[in-house]
Amino acid sequence: MARVLEVHDLEKSFGGVVAARDINVTIDEGETIGIIGANGAGKTTFVNMVTGYLRPSAGRIEFMGRSILGMAPRRITTLGLCRSFQVPQVFGSETVFENVMIAMGIAESRGPALLAPLFAPARAARAETHMARYQIADYRDVAADALPQGVRKLLDIAMATVRKPKLVMLDEPTSGISVEEKFGLMDIIMAALREEETTVLFIEHDMEIVERYVSRVLAFYQGEIICDAPPAEALEDPRVKEFVVGQELHRSTHGAEETGNA
Amino acid sequence: MTRFMDKTFWGLTIGLVVILVANFLLEDWLRFIGLQSMARGAVALGLLILWRAGLVSFGHALFFGWGAYAVALSQKIGITDALLGIIIGTIASGLLAFALGFLLRRYRAIFFALLNLAFSMILYGVLAKLEVLGSTDGIGVKQPSYFGITPEGANAHITLFCFTAIIVYIVALAVHRYLSSTLGAMTIAVRENEIRLEYLGYSAEKAIHVKYVFSGLLAGFGGAVMALAVGHVDPDSMVYWPNSGDFVFITILSGTGNVAATFIGALAFELIRTFAFDYAPQIWQLLMGGTLLVIVMFLPNGLWSLTEHLGKRRKSAPSPAE
Ligand SMILES: Nc1ncnc2c1ncn2[C@@H]1O[C@H](COP(=O)(O)OP(=O)(O)O)[C@@H](O)[C@H]1O
Numbered sequence: 001m002a003r004v005l006e007v008h009d010l011e012k013s014f015g016g017v018v019a020a021r022d023i024n025v026t027i028d029e030g031e032t033i034g035i036i037g038a039n040g041a042g043k044t045t046f047v048n049m050v051t052g053y054l055r056p057s058a059g060r061i062e063f064m065g066r067s068i069l070g071m072a073p074r075r076i077t078t079l080g081l082c083r084s085f086q087v088p089q090v091f092g093s094e095t096v097f098e099n100v101m102i103a104m105g106i107a108e109s110r111g112p113a114l115l116a117p118l119f120a121p122a123r124a125a126r127a128e129t130h131m132a133r134y135q136i137a138d139y140r141d142v143a144a145d146a147l148p149q150g151v152r153k154l155l156d157i158a159m160a161t162v163r164k165p166k167l168v169m170l171d172e173p174t175s176g177i178s179v180e181e182k183f184g185l186m187d188i189i190m191a192a193l194r195e196e197e198t199t200v201l202f203i204e205h206d207m208e209i210v211e212r213y214v215s216r217v218l219a220f221y222q223g224e225i226i227c228d229a230p231p232a233e234a235l236e237d238p239r240v241k242e243f244v245v246g247q248e249l250h251r252s253t254h255g256a257e258e259t260g261n262a
Numbered sequence: 263m264t265r266f267m268d269k270t271f272w273g274l275t276i277g278l279v280v281i282l283v284a285n286f287l288l289e290d291w292l293r294f295i296g297l298q299s300m301a302r303g304a305v306a307l308g309l310l311i312l313w314r315a316g317l318v319s320f321g322h323a324l325f326f327g328w329g330a331y332a333v334a335l336s337q338k339i340g341i342t343d344a345l346l347g348i349i350i351g352t353i354a355s356g357l358l359a360f361a362l363g364f365l366l367r368r369y370r371a372i373f374f375a376l377l378n379l380a381f382s383m384i385l386y387g388v389l390a391k392l393e394v395l396g397s398t399d400g401i402g403v404k405q406p407s408y409f410g411i412t413p414e415g416a417n418a419h420i421t422l423f424c425f426t427a428i429i430v431y432i433v434a435l436a437v438h439r440y441l442s443s444t445l446g447a448m449t450i451a452v453r454e455n456e457i458r459l460e461y462l463g464y465s466a467e468k469a470i471h472v473k474y475v476f477s478g479l480l481a482g483f484g485g486a487v488m489a490l491a492v493g494h495v496d497p498d499s500m501v502y503w504p505n506s507g508d509f510v511f512i513t514i515l516s517g518t519g520n521v522a523a524t525f526i527g528a529l530a531f532e533l534i535r536t537f538a539f540d541y542a543p544q545i546w547q548l549l550m551g552g553t554l555l556v557i558v559m560f561l562p563n564g565l566w567s568l569t570e571h572l573g574k575r576r577k578s579a580p581s582p583a584e
């Protein structure tokens with residue numbers, strides 16, 4: 001299996017706060033990776049560094065065998081590593097269809113082609129297919145601002161995947177979604193990504209979801225990866241039990257607060 | 263939206279024919295108002311592009327004046343052709359916008375607006391002091407020639423009007439096309455969510471820079487036309503900051519719904535100002551302010567929203583909530 005991502009000795013500190021330390025991860029083609037960890041454990045920081053939003057203090061990042069360290073998000077995106085956000089990042093005033101069209105237009109055009117009409121019929125047809133795949137076609141003409149949270153999450157992911165990326169990183173795809181809806185949402189996402197043969201890494205707080213969908217778990221605690229193993233093994237790990245699962249139980253009984261960061 | 267010959271195309275085409283015919287019937291002063299409307303409308307068209315990206319400039323008199331002076335100076339080195347002069351004025355401002363864009367692309371909101379103002383005030387200050395360019399008196403601009411022929415007397419303005427109308431028509435169509443292109447759609451992307459734009463693979467700053475250059479080109483074009491129409495350039499009537507305010511006024515008056523709206527708005531602006539100035543010289547500023555107030559309060563999307571109101575009323579069945 002081909003190596004998609006290789007991260008070595010990644011570090012990041014914000015002033016005194018160490019948000020990442022000794023991060024070593026490899027991801028192979030076709031894997032489904034779940035990242036778990038309490039709030040503030042450094043999960044989003046990891047995704048931000050790998051996708052170029054934050055520059056690591058130290059370390060190496062290789063995507064498809066080439067270093068992407070220091071590259072801007074747009075470069076990394078064009079190489080085939082895309083992401084979605086904990087708080088969906090969409091064009092709020094525009095409809096679902098327009099959002100997908102703009103995303104496709106940008107993904108498909110370079111140089112003078114950018115001056116061609118955005119709403120080309122062939123592209124519109126591709127957009128319809130893409131919306132159907134993510135089951136958001138029913139909301140085609142609804143402005144993104146007015147969407148139910150779950151649909152907006154799906155739109156965010158649909159926009160992140162218009163390029164058919166090699167690897168996609170989803171930051172808490174089910175946060176802010178009711179327990180009853182979570183599995184339905186994940187089913188849609190995973191089916192769509194499988195269809196597109198995209199390797200996926202997602203951040204998740206719900207252990208049932210992790211168990212159900214992932215082939216491997218990365219558990220974060222205070223900026224470090226304390227466990228990297230298949231889910232059955234990881235969820236039995238004493239440190240994971242203490243620092244992650246225990247925290248999650250605490251979190252769900254006291255009502256989860258959502259913190260938004262991009 | 264994709265069809266080349268859409269409503270806007272036909273609207274602009276009919277508009278062109280109408281004003282070309284009117285050109286031969288109009289009285290001199292009205293023709294002059296028409297010329298000014300096209301010149302200022304072109305600048306407002308540039309502001310429309312920025313506006314859609316969520317950016318406002320309070321300093322586009324910079325590019326307007328730069329283009330105007332470029333025409334005046336090109337005449338000094340013997341270029342009298344109108345087309346050549348207009349091209350020089352347009353490109354000169356485009357180049358200036360390209361250079362300044364490297365700085366401006368990093369700013370948003372009020373900082374973007376005022377940084378433009380700052381640059382326009384610097385140019386104003388320099389021009390007002392420069393003896394070689396006539397300081398505050400400015401410099402004269404001769405009647406241009408058109409492919410070797412120099413029209414005289416009343417024909418001079420009639421020719422310039424025809425000529426300008428045709429270029430404005432082409433420019434408006436080009437901007438309309440641009441707005442419906444992928445690059446044009448990035449105006450919305452920039453306004454709504456720069457992070458998403460970056461993660462779609464395009465630089466928000468680059469997108470803003472491109473828009474800025476377009477707006478500079480358009481303002482330079484407007485300035486070049488104005489220089490030829492007035493026959494004179496000077497810092498006060500071209501570069502001084504109230505000029506920038508006029509352009510923003512026109513943009514608000516017109517609304518950003520359609521390129522044609524900008525020229526309708528510009529014409530309305532010139533007419534209101536002329537009549538206010540003629541009939542109420544004591545309170546013309548009050549009337550302008552009142553107009554702006556009414557627009558902002560009752561037609562926040564500008565005159566163009568009137569057409570949408572009409573369009574909605576015409577639809578028989580109300581469409582379900584979108
Ligand atoms: N841009 C930033 N500036 C300062 N501190 C940050 C920044 N981003 C994250 N942090 C800090 O780094 C730590 C990890 O944050 P984050 O990666 O967002 O956690 P999570 O695992 O909840 O996604 C937290 O202590 C957070 O406060």
Ligand SMILES: [Mg+2]
Nearest residue numbers: 043044045086
């Ligand atoms: Mg997070």
